[in-house]
Amino acid sequence: MKVEDYNPKNYLPQGYYPWPDKINANVEQMGIDYRNWIDTDYVYLSENIRERYKSMNLHSCSARMYPYASYERVTPMSRYVIFHTIFDDQLEYSTKEEVSRYCDRLVAIFRGDDLTPEDPGYFIQAAKIRDEFRAFMPDEWMERLAEMFYTVTRYGAQEEANYKSTQTVPSLALFKVLREYSIVIFPYFYLVDAEFNIFLTDEVERHPVIQRVRSLWSRIIAWQNDIQGLKKELSKDTEVMNIVIVLQRNYNLSLEDALTQAMKIHDDDLAELVALQEDLPDFGKYQEEVKQLFLGWGSLIQGLNTFYQVDTNRYDPECFAWPDKEPEALF
Template sequence: MKPEDYNPSNYLPQGYYPWPDKINPNVEQMGIDYRNWIDTDYVYLSENIRERYKSMNLHKCSARMYPYASYERVTPMHRYVVFHTIFDDQLEYSTEEEVSRYCDRLVAIFRGDSLTPEDPGYFIQAAKIRDEFGAFMPDEWMKRLADTFYTVTRYGAQEEATYKATQTVPSLALFKVLREYSIVIFPYFYLVDAEFHTFLTEEVERHPVIQRVRSLWSRIIAWQNDIQGLKKELSKDTEVMNIVIVLQRNYNLSLEDAMTEAMKIHDDDLAELVALQEDLPDFGKYQEQVKQLFLGWGSLIQGLNTFYLIDTNRYDPECFAWPDRETEDTSL
């Protein structure tokens, strides 16, 4: 199989996952909102890059991932999806030190720091996310979100930057650990709490099953992302932290054989997640809440896959918002 013949829908078609495939009824207004945000607080990006983000239909991504949320609750969740997407994309060529600097400032804002006149619109969006969630979620929940954002950025995006800079790949064993974090998806796990008006106690949150579910959930989304975005990543040599590329380089596999192995890893993780959902331990009075959260976690996986397949040009190599290294507009 040649890279140009690769089609992700041959591996992850719509409806591949065993959860509902829905879309938030506020999707139209969400589209108006996010294009407004791009033109208001992301003006440090070049006009070309802003237009590319508008064409990606990121409101449909948020609407599919959080189909059960009210407009009030989905707004900061949607704002976070746009914020995270731009953050992740525009770090493509960043050094480990740059990632660390952006992370520290963002975490400080999430934890309550006031904005300064020097803070660009990107950080204004972070403060709005914090304040909008603060209207209906407890302070301890926001602390979890901030701490988790730090964890995935420090041990994911920051660690990944070194491999991108040197164009090397880790072993498959190490990659599996790093990719779980570098997909920077753990915070989305907690956004489902906000979707369902839920806040798990520390005792439930720390339960080994919940921790294992979070790990599997993040990995599945990472493998899904790697499979859906592979054509974009094969079009340039800058992206090496993709499970298919890691398998190819470590084991000298053809693209087709690497895809077979990648799908096996994906499907094994998916089978374990579904098995845990079907045989939950006793969470006492939180049992129904945990079941509801599983619905949200699963719907997010399903919705994200549908978004990739039918709603966006995001991973078209010609449409992706590559950072423009020839200008200063990529400064976060």
């Protein structure tokens, strides 16, 4: 198989997952808001990069991931999805130390730090996300979101930066652990809490089944992302942290064989996840809330895949918002 012949729809077609495929009723207004944010608080990016982000229709990603949220609740969710997408993209070539610096400042803002005159619009958006969520979610929930943002950035994005800078790949075993965090999806699950106005107690939150389910969901979205974005990543030599590329380099596989192995890993994780959903332990009075979260988490996976297939040019190599400034330009 040649790279130019690769089509992710042959591997992850729309409707691949066993959860509802819906879109938020506020999607049109979300699009208006999204483009306004790009032109208001992301002006430190070049006009070319801003136009590329507008063409990606990232508001549709938020609308499909959180289809049940009211407009009040989906607005900070959409801000977060856009903010985090730009964060991830524009630090593509950053060092571990640079990623750490940005992470520390963002976590401080999420936890309540005031903005300074030196903070660009990127950090202004982080403060708006914090304030909008605080209007309807408890402070303890916001702390969970901030802590999880730190965790995925510290143990995911920062660790991944080392491999990108050296153009080396880890073993498959290590990659599976790192990619679970470097996909930086764990905070998105807490947004489902906000979607349904649910706040799990610490006892339920720490339950091993909940922790395992979140791990599987994160991995599935990582494999989904790697398969959907493969053509973009194969268009440059700088991207190595993709399950298909890791399989190729570790085992000297053809592109087609590596894709087959990647899909097997994806489908095995999906099968385990569905089995756990069908045989939940007893969460007592929180049983129905946990079931509702499963619906939201499943819709997130399904919606994200549909977004890739239907709504966006994001992973077209010619349309991706490759960084055109040094990371220091963010400050």
